[in-house]
Amino acid sequence: MAGENVVRLRLRPPAHAPSERAVGWWRVQLALLTAVPVAVLVLLGVFIAPARTWLLLTAAAVAVLGLACTAFLPRWWFGVHRWEVTDDAVYVRTGYFLREWRIAPMSRIQTVDTVRGPLEQAFRLATVTVTTASAKGALRIEGLDHELAAELAERLTVLTRATPGDAT
Template sequence: MTTGEGAVRLRPPRNAVDRRAVPWWRVQLLVTTAVPVAVLAVLGWLITPARFWLLLPAAIVAVLGLACAALLPSWWFRVHRWEVTEDAVYVRTGALWQEWRIAPMSRIQTVDTVRGPLEQSFRLATVTVTTASSKGALRIEGLDHELAAELAERLTAITRATPGDAT
């Protein structure tokens, strides 16, 4: 999108992640919360003199974890966006601190598709686009696994046809 005398204006990427990313993120948060809560609760029951000082933090962590699992995934779904054009890969992520990343096709070195066990259960995948940037790879999480495979193939074809040395 251009404005004025050929200046390029940054716009939000067009594509949202898959709707199944919301429950996937919820389960991730719940699992991440359950581990410290379980450890604190077990220690609280085993160590009688310190019971209150271990069960209270367990309860606080559990309440905060449940609140995060209830609220954050829906918010992330509204914020996380991605788009691939013939020129670049665009990714916007974050909740409070939003991050916009752009990887020109000529700088892409590798394209990977990853499906962890939890992602597989939700039929989702993550596409990772690696460049020579010191900031690290771009990750498009929460994609339908078939769309992720198609996107990886498309990116590979576009980068193969794009002149440049990817450094």
């Protein structure tokens, strides 16, 4: 395309990790996701005598698996999740078994949202969601310090406003 200024973006490891506090946030999420089914199974085991053994054994198995996940997965996730914002694009790398690296050029960004759920607020964290004109969906940068997330959202707003294009 003659006369167009084409920006070439290359897939590379993004430079920044989530906040260290994200490890605790992920642990609490996993603990809660484990506690709910274990509590239901135990209650059912208490009240349904014919199935008590199987329900309590299942509750024990779910508890052991959940506690193992709670102990090990958050640290692994911290080692995998990366993000970076440059003047040209937002880079995000996620995934545990299947790694996903995504780049959103500034000209494709439509909205930037910052979300802080109750647990995130307790850990002073936030999630920045970058919505693009892509069928793949939004890019999510999770586990950011809440002040950094606010600064990042402001920076992205300034960068996208200054970037030519219509985000489609």
